[in-house]
Amino acid sequence: DSGVTQTPKHLITATGQRVTLRCSPRSGDLSVYWYQQSLDQGLQFLIQYYNGEERAKGNILERFSAQQFPDLHSELNLSSLELGDSALYFCASSPRGQGALNEQFFGPGTRLTVL
Amino acid sequence: KNQVEQSPQSLIILEGKNCTLQCNYTVSPFSNLRWYKQDTGRGPVSLTIMTFSENTKSNGRYTATLDADTKQSSLHITASQLSDSASYICVVSAWDDMRFGAGTRLTVKP
Numbered sequence: 655d656s657g658v659t660q661t662p663k664h665l666i667t668a669t670g671q672r673v674t675l676r677c678s679p680r681s682g683d684l685s686v687y688w689y690q691q692s693l694d695q696g697l698q699f700l701i702q703y704y705n706g707e708e709r710a711k712g713n714i715l716e717r718f719s720a721q722q723f724p725d726l727h728s729e730l731n732l733s734s735l736e737l738g739d740s741a742l743y744f745c746a747s748s749p750r751g752q753g754a755l756n757e758q759f760f761g762p763g764t765r766l767t768v769l
Numbered sequence: 770k771n772q773v774e775q776s777p778q779s780l781i782i783l784e785g786k787n788c789t790l791q792c793n794y795t796v797s798p799f800s801n802l803r804w805y806k807q808d809t810g811r812g813p814v815s816l817t818i819m820t821f822s823e824n825t826k827s828n829g830r831y832t833a834t835l836d837a838d839t840k841q842s843s844l845h846i847t848a849s850q851l852s853d854s855a856s857y858i859c860v861v862s863a864w865d866d867m868r869f870g871a872g873t874r875l876t877v878k879p
Binding site: 656658695696697698699710742744746757758759760761762763765 | 803810811812813814815818858867869870871872
């Protein structure tokens, strides 16, 4: 158990809908990262927040947005969902924003299925 | 362009055998290189993390090597076990960039 929690575990929805994924980082970690992993694909970095502020942006679509709240939990919002958005979405946390030994700890993931 | 390439794409070995996975990268300037193990449907778990000055690091039966001059890393698994069946992901970071390899899917058969 990494100490990172994600809810829900599974989510099934229809095209065009909007969903919110939630992540609670490990106690004391200030950074939260979001990743997308489609079936049999590698991890794609979406976005990083550090202490409430956006820190780095990866391949995140304009239909997707995220935020990190004062209690450091984070939410990833996915809107106008398409079939291709079906994937595992992972959240990771780390103690700092950057640095050579700033290890990330991954949550168990949320499996999103868009029908 | 910053890239990470892993080989082989997949590998099948018998239980008890050793194997080596490769990671080549072009990420610059280099900050650190990590190897993760990811079981199917689960989140990745860190195995090793190495900075520029380190050329080998072990974690039990897992040993990672790094050659920063040739920009190559390898992950050696000794005396494989059935539980080693997973994807192994190489992640290379620059100061403000992080690149993931596509992973090597390892299957250990009895």
